[in-house]
Amino acid sequence: MRQAAKIFSLILGVLIISGYAFAEYGLNFPAPATDIGQEIYDVHMFTMIVSTILLLIIFTIIIYSLFKFRKSKGYEADQNFHKSWFGTWSWVMVPAMVLGVDFYIAGEAQGVLDKFWNAPKQNCAREGANKDHCFDMNVKTIGHQWWWEYEFPEQGVNFNGKFYPIKVESRALDKDQTSEELYLRDVDNQLVLPVDTTIRFLNTSVDVLHAWWVPELGFKRDSIPGYIMETWATIEKEGTYRGQCAELCGTWHAKMPIVVKAVSKADFEQWIEGEKAKLLAKLQEANSNKDWTKDELMTKGEQVYNTMCAGCHQVSGLGLGAAFPALKNSPVAMGPAAEHINMVLNGKNTMPAWKQLSDIDLAAVITYERNAWGNSASVVKPADIKAAR
Numbered sequence: 001m002r003q004a005a006k007i008f009s010l011i012l013g014v015l016i017i018s019g020y021a022f023a024e025y026g027l028n029f030p031a032p033a034t035d036i037g038q039e040i041y042d043v044h045m046f047t048m049i050v051s052t053i054l055l056l057i058i059f060t061i062i063i064y065s066l067f068k069f070r071k072s073k074g075y076e077a078d079q080n081f082h083k084s085w086f087g088t089w090s091w092v093m094v095p096a097m098v099l100g101v102d103f104y105i106a107g108e109a110q111g112v113l114d115k116f117w118n119a120p121k122q123n124c125a126r127e128g129a130n131k132d133h134c135f136d137m138n139v140k141t142i143g144h145q146w147w148w149e150y151e152f153p154e155q156g157v158n159f160n161g162k163f164y165p166i167k168v169e170s171r172a173l174d175k176d177q178t179s180e181e182l183y184l185r186d187v188d189n190q191l192v193l194p195v196d197t198t199i200r201f202l203n204t205s206v207d208v209l210h211a212w213w214v215p216e217l218g219f220k221r222d223s224i225p226g227y228i229m230e231t232w233a234t235i236e237k238e239g240t241y242r243g244q245c246a247e248l249c250g251t252w253h254a255k256m257p258i259v260v261k262a263v264s265k266a267d268f269e270q271w272i273e274g275e276k277a278k279l280l281a282k283l284q285e286a287n288s289n290k291d292w293t294k295d296e297l298m299t300k301g302e303q304v305y306n307t308m309c310a311g312c313h314q315v316s317g318l319g320l321g322a323a324f325p326a327l328k329n330s331p332v333a334m335g336p337a338a339e340h341i342n343m344v345l346n347g348k349n350t351m352p353a354w355k356q357l358s359d360i361d362l363a364a365v366i367t368y369e370r371n372a373w374g375n376s377a378s379v380v381k382p383a384d385i386k387a388a389r
């Protein structure tokens with residue numbers, strides 16, 4: 001009896017703890033926002049219903065038998081059951097029926113998988129495209145340790161004869177930048193997407209395996225460096241959908257949340273126009289021969305530092321443990337500009353290379369590191385970066 005009480009309280013304890021852990025998630029998957037998501041949800045519900053019915057039938061028989069044929073009533077095991085017609089054939093019929101149900105579920109699931117794997121290859125805008133199975137736009141999702149980059153290859157601006165696509169860098173917000181319940185689920189820049197538009201996602205990574213996963217969209221597929229994995233979706237409902245990286249990708253895997261904001265086509269156009277204007281202003285600024293003052297570089301540099309570098313080197317410039325060195329009083333940050341520039345441009349060991357940043361951003365962040373937190377060293381100008389590239 002004491003044993004039973006112990007087991008009972010253990011089960012109760014586990015239930016209570018898991019109740020807390022899952023309190024905010026509700027009982028089922030979130031309501032899907034795409035038709036493939038809906039089909040996956042339907043297969044899931046069908047499977048759950050079948051297994052619940054089987055569970056009820058089996059438990060009813062077991063409990064009934066335990067009670068009805070109990071020893072205290074004097075029941076003895078039936079020694080002739082296997083000689084009857086049912087006794088001979090039931091062990092073939094019952095598994096065959098169960099297998100039939102299994103195959104049916106597998107067939108349903110395979111149908112959804114086929115539909116999902118068969119990503120549209122043709123642009124709907126192209127003449128002769130198969131109108132039943134084409135995409136309206138592409139979105140590239142690029143995994144980085146540890147943030148997401150999005151690119152809209154068809155939307156962008158022409159500048160000096162070159163096409164620059166819209167890019168969005170999306171990083172997790174820290175504890176004090178968001179609410180308690182959205183901690184690790186919120187980002188600085190959301191991915192804005194239009195509804196009722198067939199979107200082909202081109203998923204890739206620049207370092208290790210990641211996986212761009214938003215449950216409401218219904219799919220999950222690894223992002224593999226050097227490969228492009230296609231997924232696709234037509235979002236049917238406006239709303240904010242949250243997901244996360246779903247492939248273990250290192251120390252800060254948990255800091256790769258995804259936020260998709262699905263808006264109407266008109267709102268999306270408006271958002272894209274805003275992004276184009278911002279991009280154009282940035283390109284123009286980078287191309288002007290403006291002479292940046294130290295104050296201007298410091299202000300811009302603080303911004304760049306806090307988004308790009310503080311994750312490892314910390315806002316305080318004090319670094320983190322043995323892995324990420326302090327920049328306050330660092331011999332590199334306080335030393336000759338050329339070595340400092342080389343370190344940031346080309347990286348070293350786990351320190352990433354930052355070539356992709358503009359001359360202005362690099363000059364600003366380096367000047368900032370040389371003169372923040374009580375450091376004091378020479379100012380670095382965009383022209384110095386250009387010369388060092």
Ligand SMILES: [Cu+2]
Nearest residue numbers: 210245249256
């Ligand atoms: Cu990841």
